[in-house]
Amino acid sequence: xxxxxxxxxxxxxxxxxxxxxxxxxxxxxxxxxxxxxxxxxxxxxxxxxxxxxxxxxxxxxxxxxxxxxxxxxxxxxxxxxxxxxxxxxxxxxxxxxxxxxxxxxxxxxxxxxxxxxxxxxxxxxxxxxxxxxxxxxxxxxxxxxxxxxxxxxxxxxxxxxxxxxxxxxxxxxxxxxxxxxxxxxxxxxxxxxxxxxxxxxxxxxxxxxxxxxxxxxxxxxxxxxxxxxxxxxxxxxxxxxxxxxxxxxxxxxxxxxxxxxx
Amino acid sequence: xxxxxxxxxxxxxxxxxxxxxxxxxxxxxxxxxxxxxxxxxxxxxxxxxxxxxxxxxxxxxxxxxxxxxxxxxxxxxxxxxxxxxxxxxxxxxxxxxxxxxxxxxxxxxxxxxxxxxxxxxxxxxxxxxxxxxxxxxxxxxxxxxxxxxxxxxxxxxxxxxxxxxxxxxxxxxxxxxxxxxxxxxxxxxxxxxxxxxxxxxxxxxxxxxxxxxxxxxxxxxxxxxxxxxxxxxxxxxxxxxxxxxxxxxxxxxxxxxxxxxxxxxxxxxxxxxxxxxxxxxxxxxxxxxxxxxxxxxxxxxxxxxxxxxxxxxxxxxxxxxxxxxxxxxxxxxxxxxxxxxxxxxxxxxxxxxxxxxxxxxxxxxxxxxxxxxxxxxxxxxxxxxxxxxxxxxxxxxxxxxxx
Numbered sequence: 001x002x003x004x005x006x007x008x009x010x011x012x013x014x015x016x017x018x019x020x021x022x023x024x025x026x027x028x029x030x031x032x033x034x035x036x037x038x039x040x041x042x043x044x045x046x047x048x049x050x051x052x053x054x055x056x057x058x059x060x061x062x063x064x065x066x067x068x069x070x071x072x073x074x075x076x077x078x079x080x081x082x083x084x085x086x087x088x089x090x091x092x093x094x095x096x097x098x099x100x101x102x103x104x105x106x107x108x109x110x111x112x113x114x115x116x117x118x119x120x121x122x123x124x125x126x127x128x129x130x131x132x133x134x135x136x137x138x139x140x141x142x143x144x145x146x147x148x149x150x151x152x153x154x155x156x157x158x159x160x161x162x163x164x165x166x167x168x169x170x171x172x173x174x175x176x177x178x179x180x181x182x183x184x185x186x187x188x189x190x191x192x193x194x195x196x197x198x199x200x201x202x203x204x205x206x207x208x209x210x211x212x213x214x215x216x217x218x219x220x221x222x223x224x225x226x227x228x229x230x231x232x233x234x235x236x237x238x239x240x241x242x243x244x245x246x247x248x249x250x251x252x253x254x255x256x257x258x259x260x261x262x
Numbered sequence: 263x264x265x266x267x268x269x270x271x272x273x274x275x276x277x278x279x280x281x282x283x284x285x286x287x288x289x290x291x292x293x294x295x296x297x298x299x300x301x302x303x304x305x306x307x308x309x310x311x312x313x314x315x316x317x318x319x320x321x322x323x324x325x326x327x328x329x330x331x332x333x334x335x336x337x338x339x340x341x342x343x344x345x346x347x348x349x350x351x352x353x354x355x356x357x358x359x360x361x362x363x364x365x366x367x368x369x370x371x372x373x374x375x376x377x378x379x380x381x382x383x384x385x386x387x388x389x390x391x392x393x394x395x396x397x398x399x400x401x402x403x404x405x406x407x408x409x410x411x412x413x414x415x416x417x418x419x420x421x422x423x424x425x426x427x428x429x430x431x432x433x434x435x436x437x438x439x440x441x442x443x444x445x446x447x448x449x450x451x452x453x454x455x456x457x458x459x460x461x462x463x464x465x466x467x468x469x470x471x472x473x474x475x476x477x478x479x480x481x482x483x484x485x486x487x488x489x490x491x492x493x494x495x496x497x498x499x500x501x502x503x504x505x506x507x508x509x510x511x512x513x514x515x516x517x518x519x520x521x522x523x524x525x526x527x528x529x530x531x532x533x534x535x536x537x538x539x540x541x542x543x544x545x546x547x548x549x550x551x552x553x554x555x556x557x558x559x560x561x562x563x564x565x566x567x568x569x570x571x572x573x574x575x576x577x578x579x580x581x582x583x584x585x586x587x588x589x590x591x592x593x594x595x596x597x598x599x600x601x602x603x604x605x606x607x608x609x610x611x612x613x614x615x616x617x618x619x620x621x622x623x624x625x626x627x628x629x630x631x632x633x634x635x636x637x638x639x640x641x642x643x644x645x646x647x648x649x650x651x652x653x654x655x656x657x658x659x660x661x662x663x664x665x
Binding site for chain 1: 306314380392455614617
């Protein structure tokens with residue numbers, strides 16, 4: 001049987017224990033807040049981290065390529081893309097990754113020559129998305145077609161299905177990848193429309209993908225990026241002004257990349 | 263020598279070749295596994311595949327095995343669904359062969375993935391717009407249906423359900439082969455493959471290669487038991503193979519003639535029928551795959567001696583081997599041939615320069631790693647088969663031998 005004195009002592013001990021537990025909890029929660037705050041600040045400072053803005057279908061990102069401004073010998077867009085995503089341009093052309101390639105053309109009837117960059121056309125009805133067994137190939141609400149590198153099993157069915165031959169399979173071990181462009185052996189990849197820049201939430205003027213920036217730096221300005229849904233955006237204004245077509249328009253895939261002068 | 267069969271037994275090898283056969287198949291399978299490991303470790307750069315020829319020789323082996331698996335059920339179907347009793351002793355063998363061939367084909371398919379370690383993702387994450395996803399269900403379902411079918415046959419109490427299980431397996435295999443054909447039937451970006459006729463063509467192909475594989479395996483099993491295939495079975499298999507080849511001829515002709523009618527497919531047909539791949543199409547598909555089996559099966563009466571007008575087992579086996587090889591060549595032409603030509607991105611224009619193979623014909627030469635993986639799948643199938651034959655009473659039991 002416990003005495004009243006013993007009961008008081010045990011109550012006191014319990015009270016002290018609870019007080020300490022409370023202090024410990026407060027310290028844990030506050031330090032957690034501090035950690036989250038520090039993490040958020042670090043995230044904001046790190047360019048590779050996306051912001052928490054939701055992607056919506058209000059925007060549809062796309063490109064307008066003015067072939068009349070594209071020069072045959074110029075591959076600035078390819079170099080810009082490679083530098084931005086850490087793609088090694090050396091090695092075998094048939095096995096290395098090529099997110100953009102330059103294709104020189106000659107019209108069979110008129111003999112007119114043209115040069116065009118070809119990349120993922122970010123189709124609205126993307127065949128690669130349809131055929132992907134795991135759903136790793138997916139289209140975001142804003143129209144950008146991407147590959148989830150965590151669920152791509154490397155079956156290459158998307159490459160068989162893509163009418164634009166816009167995808168590359170990684171045949172070798174890669175090292176020193178960029179945080180903004182996760183890439184790896186045994187998976188498939190393609191142009192992301194520099195989605196990491198978009199997801200940083202910068203102003204539209206700064207959203208231009210690396211290929212467009214490189215083209216502008218080369219004084220060609222043949223690649224214009226923007227919101228195809230916005231009638232007031234520079235890309236839509238330009239399309240309304242000069243006109244544009246889709247590559248393989250007969251397939252009715254409603255591509256996000258449009259060409260003028262093809 | 264005439265042999266009759268009643269009932270089933272464990273394989274009783276009457277010849278010493280059985281152990282050597284197992285060891286050879288084990289060696290081939292192990293080498294196939296090593297090739298897969300090396301490909302996984304180093305990357306597909308050691309293969310002949312690249313960003314133009316995306317699916318290479320392992321896919322040819324895998325698809326051939328899967329299509330043949332479906333067709334190997336022919337023996338069981340003839341007995342259970344169409345009531346042809348002379349196939350009855352071979353029903354179990356037919357089902358087991360179908361299962362092991364599918365297992366071998368799927369093993370090659372999975373080990374050729376860029377990330378085979380992510381198989382669990384493929385089995386748990388589905389995109390039901392993809393025929394690949396549907397095929398995962400069709401393939402695993404086929405295994406389950408075959409197991410049920412075998413169970414109904416093994417368990418005396420359930421024998422009365424054998425016909426129902428046989429009909430289910432027959433329906434499933436038709437859907438499965440349609441699914442395999444559809445992998446290639448709806449690729450809008452590749453004009454050589456954008457044809458719905460490929461699905462029935464694959465069914466006809468499965469009848470050819472499946473019947474041929476079953477005939478060859480039945481002959482090997484009989485040989486190992488110091489027995490022979492009965493003349494009536496040889497005759498029946500010959501007829502089945504003959505009509506299967508004729509069906510394949512029909513779909514092959516329809517495929518190419520319709521392509522030749524459509525202007526945008528002319529280039530693809532020129533590629534397959536012309537210089538680039540004609541060297542394989544004409545002697546491989548037409549010569550070995552169609553003409554030789556037809557010759558052996560139709561002219562059997564003239565080829566046989568005057569006192570024996572039946573199809574000889576040798577002619578059947580030669581016709582089967584020929585049809586099987588021709589079938590693999592056809593799969594090669596469909597899988598690889600369709601990728602060798604550059605995709606037409608800009609109709610009405612000629613590509614004068616590109617770093618990504620937008621013009622011309624892409625060469626493809628499979629490396630020994632791909633051959634190893636492919637044959638590893640065949641080895642695995644047959645290794646499983648000859649092990650199962652020693653474990654389960656699947657082999658027809660010869661009861662009467664007379665000179």
